[in-house]
Amino acid sequence: MVECVPNFSEGRNAATVDSLERAIGSVPGTMVLHRTSDIDHNRSVITFAGEARSVAESAFRAAAAAQQLIDLRSHSGVHPRVGALDVLPFVPLEGSTLGDCIELAHETGERIWRKLGIPVYFYEAAAHRPERRKLEDVRRGQFEGLREMALVDESRKPDIGGPSLHPSAGAVIVGARKFLIAFNINLQTEDLRVAQEIARRIRASSGGLPAVKALGLALPSRGLVQVSMNLTDFEETGLDTVYETVARLAAERGVAVEESELIGLMPRQAIERAAAGFLKLGTFDGQRVVENWLEALRIRRA
């Protein structure tokens, strides 16, 4: 079983996102699990899963549908992006490995270039070059900058295809990675610097919280700003730590938390650990959850 979490550069036109979802769901054996769209990001994330072959086919159809439906030349949004289908990560679930997902990423990337003429960058575990492991490094300059740089700077050329990006669909960044939690905290201010400062304070790359990536973004439609995060290892830094740190840093600046958002899914353990952390429950495990025992009892009776 493999999960795939494509990020598309369209978050305002629901009919377009419906079409993308239908393209993904048109493959037998693929199940769409969740969908989030954001107006200010102008971006949607559709989470789906199934057996490897079905997921690869859905991923390809997602790229083709995005190419048909999205034109980056007229796209604007607060979240950085380089492609109509911007990011395409494959994630191992039960019964598959990161190695399987690397293979899927490479096959799907090849097919996207060969059949659709959209160049491809590989990132994270699927990266061909060490300097492309981090998504933010591949995406630097965004569509508008990268389409220039790819032509003149060898280090920014796509891994497959190019050097020109596709005129309307840009490039697709295809990868394989472990499960991550995409988690945003929205703050009650319109001052973008507050979100940017907090993002800088907490991100691992500037000495903040381990296994946390963070970006400060404006949400003009809601009159808020956002600390937009990826938690790449919730056992190292959990949702409770991230939330309490952001809330404290915001309070120091006289700003309150409006709400949080979870993009896509998270593992059960992440929510159990977060609750235990907030409650100061000490160690907490699934042994304390009655439903887990019901399963054990059912198995015993069967």
Next chain:
Amino acid sequence: MVECVPNFSEGRNAATVDSLERAIGSVPGTMVLHRTSDIDHNRSVITFAGEARSVAESAFRAAAAAQQLIDLRSHSGVHPRVGALDVLPFVPLEGSTLGDCIELAHETGERIWRKLGIPVYFYEAAAHRPERRKLEDVRRGQFEGLREMALVDESRKPDIGGPSLHPSAGAVIVGARKFLIAFNINLQTEDLRVAQEIARRIRASSGGLPAVKALGLALPSRGLVQVSMNLTDFEETGLDTVYETVARLAAERGVAVEESELIGLMPRQAIERAAAGFLKLGTFDGQRVVENWLEALRIRRA
């Protein structure tokens, strides 16, 4: 499937609690799920479950073992109690109803009196009189007071047996109720009034939080005090609300939270809702948990 959560008046002698646990586990089809002992309460809670007939047999053996092993005349602890086996609630899980549990409570209570000579009070859904629905009303006066009152005050007489309580084992309070969450918050002070005041502020019966029972207790062995609670409906008042309210009331008194304790088990939804509440995640449901989807996908493949 039925859960049973006997509370025993012994929390210091581990060998005794081991024997109680063995007595419960000696019935085929019964599974011991959890066990908690507290030195200051001098009390243990053993959570077990299984099919109704097995659970009833284990409950009876628990009463017999407690009568053998515990003498209330030499028992002291900060938690109120009237029996060696103090409280014996039956709780419906999957496939059983509160009605089934009322029947189990009445049968088991009869048997405890007939075979062991320990008088029985029925409480909650199993109560014979409306004024005995609440456990705290049945237990008022504790062992030392109740054994006098039961002799002279018709309204305090046991429902079965008596009017004398058993000299060493007291009485057993047998009941049927819905699942509840037993949850304690320990505060960094030795001033018992702080815990008592907070308990009074938050308990439903004095106009506090709905579906919350609360007691302020001292924990001399740890140099702390405790707000000891039962949450009878976590959808009405969840762990996050209770924790944040107690923490705030404590902070107003210059006191910090040391830790929380969960006694026994809780439903998965209670922890998911608590995390969502703390994180200001808005509505959260099992659809956002990857493991729930894995199950759905497994079923689809099978």
